[in-house]
Amino acid sequence: MAQKEKHNPQSSTDAETYHVPVLLNEVIEWLDINPDGTYVDCTFGGGGHSRAILERLSEKGRLVAFDQDEDARKNLPDDNRVTFIPHNFRHLQRFLRLNGINEVDGILADLGVSSHQFDEASRGFSTRFDAALDMRMDQRQTTTAFHIINTYGEQQLHKLFERYGEVTNAKTLARTLVEARRITSIDTIDALKNAVSGIVKGNPNKYFAQVFQALRIEVNDELGALKELLENTPRVLKEGGRAAIITFHSLEDRIVKVFFKQGTFEEADENPFEIKKRSNPLKQLTKKPIEASAEEVKRNSRSRSAKLRVAEKVSES
Ligand SMILES: C[S@@+](CC[C@H](N)C(=O)[O-])C[C@H]1O[C@@H](n2cnc3c(N)ncnc32)[C@H](O)[C@@H]1O
Numbered sequence: 184m185a186q187k188e189k190h191n192p193q194s195s196t197d198a199e200t201y202h203v204p205v206l207l208n209e210v211i212e213w214l215d216i217n218p219d220g221t222y223v224d225c226t227f228g229g230g231g232h233s234r235a236i237l238e239r240l241s242e243k244g245r246l247v248a249f250d251q252d253e254d255a256r257k258n259l260p261d262d263n264r265v266t267f268i269p270h271n272f273r274h275l276q277r278f279l280r281l282n283g284i285n286e287v288d289g290i291l292a293d294l295g296v297s298s299h300q301f302d303e304a305s306r307g308f309s310t311r312f313d314a315a316l317d318m319r320m321d322q323r324q325t326t327t328a329f330h331i332i333n334t335y336g337e338q339q340l341h342k343l344f345e346r347y348g349e350v351t352n353a354k355t356l357a358r359t360l361v362e363a364r365r366i367t368s369i370d371t372i373d374a375l376k377n378a379v380s381g382i383v384k385g386n387p388n389k390y391f392a393q394v395f396q397a398l399r400i401e402v403n404d405e406l407g408a409l410k411e412l413l414e415n416t417p418r419v420l421k422e423g424g425r426a427a428i429i430t431f432h433s434l435e436d437r438i439v440k441v442f443f444k445q446g447t448f449e450e451a452d453e454n455p456f457e458i459k460k461r462s463n464p465l466k467q468l469t470k471k472p473i474e475a476s477a478e479e480v481k482r483n484s485r486s487r488s489a490k491l492r493v494a495e496k497v498s499e500s
Contacts (some may be wrong), residue, residue, distance in 0.1 A: 189222060195317060197258075199229070200298075201229035201297060202299055203229075203298065205293065205429060206294070206429060206479070207232065207481070207485065209491055210235075212235070213291070213427050214289045214427055215289075216236065216237060216239040216288075216289065217244075217288050218240055218243075219244055221244070221245075222236050222240070222244070222285050222291070223248075223419075224236065224246060224248045225249045225272035225291060227249060227250040227259075227267070228290075228297040229299065230258040230403070232291055233248050234260060234293070236499065242318065245266070246262075247251070247268060248266070248267050249472060250267075250269060250415050251270055251271045251272075251321035252300065252320050252322070254264070254299060256269065267319075269414055271414050272405070272408065273412055274324055274411075275412055275416075287421065288426070289425050290425075291427045291431065292426075293424075293429045294403075294431060295405075296308055296399070297342075299318065302431075307327075308395070308399060309395075310376075310391040312372065314372055316328035317329070317370075319403065324403075327379050328402050329369075331343075331402060337358060338358060339354045341353050341356075341358075343397050343400075344357060344394060345399040347396060348393040348394055348396050348398075348400075349393060351392070352382060353382050356379060356382060359378065360378050363379075364473065391412075396432070396483070406434060407434065409435055410420050410442075413439065415493075422496050423495065425468070425493055427491060427492075427493045428491070428493075429491045431489060431490075436490045436492070439492050440467075440492060442463055443494040446462070446465060464497060465495065466494060466495050466497045468494060468495055473491040473492075473493075474489065474490050475487065476492075
């Protein structure tokens with residue numbers, strides 16, 4: 184349940200170890216912050232973006248921070264302008280209402296996992312460690328990577344590796360996993376790697392990164408949550424309010440791009456007249472996504488694939 188939190192301030196060094204925010208100046212510039220406004224950081228993480236927003240808010244300003252991972256709570260600043268909501272941002276409007284907020288001036292989502300989640304071996308996100316097949320951002324959730332690997336049908340596995348990981352031999356991978364788990368369940372990252380070692384294509388690091396990306400997207404229903412967040416966005420933004428979304432892979436970026444442009448997820452322009460006729464309460468401000476500067480990429484390699492898109496709520500009349 185949503186709650187107001189007060190915590191000890193954390194040194195920036197701890198928070199930076201937790202996660203270094205990407206495109207920080209660009210996000211702040213594009214949000215065009217109203218000092219007395221209410222802002223939502225949908226992905227609090229280490230709180231880097233949140234702290235920069237708070238620096239620009241007056242005493243009257245307010246920040247609502249979502250994170251479905253309890254670990255993020257320790258990064259909360261000691262600041263009574265902040266409300267922490269330890270839940271999935273897909274329920275944005277519902278939790279804002281529960282906190283008496285009907286509309287907001289700006290929304291930020293910096294998608295994916297934090298460096299902390301990735302570097303914490305026991306979370307099972309990284310191919311660098313051996314651990315249980317977990318990959319949940321929200322530890323209350325029951326579906327884990329173990330569940331997917333050991334219970335999904337061959338066809339389901341094939342589709343998810345193909346679609347979410349662009350794994351070149353997705354069909355062979357799915358078949359190999361289904362055959363391996365007939366002998367014994369695949370419990371750990373090393374067991375997964377061993378089960379498929381004979382069919383790895385190309386660079387093993389790259390191959391497993393794609394396999395893990397696909398599993399992570401499925402475990403956390405990342406695309407489903409993003410779509411629900413986007414649907415909630417025009418409902419809670421004030422006119423003139425802005426939404427800034429940072430994505431890290433092409434599937435997410437495409438969803439954001441199409442929704443900001445058309446107000447719908449239907450991509451096929453089969454009937455452009457139909458799409459034109461529908462009203463879109465959002466106006467895309469970034470025709471092309473904003474990307475990290477060469478200097479930022481050098482400093483923080485994670486920013487290499489980041490794409491920021493921004494839209495503004497416009498009058499629906
Ligand atoms: C890339 S990190 C954000 C980092 C943050 N901007 C910073 O400056 O430290 C993403 C965070 O969002 C959280 N997250 C991802 N998807 C979420 C969702 N659907 N609902 C709530 N939190 C989510 C993750 O748990 C993670 O802590």
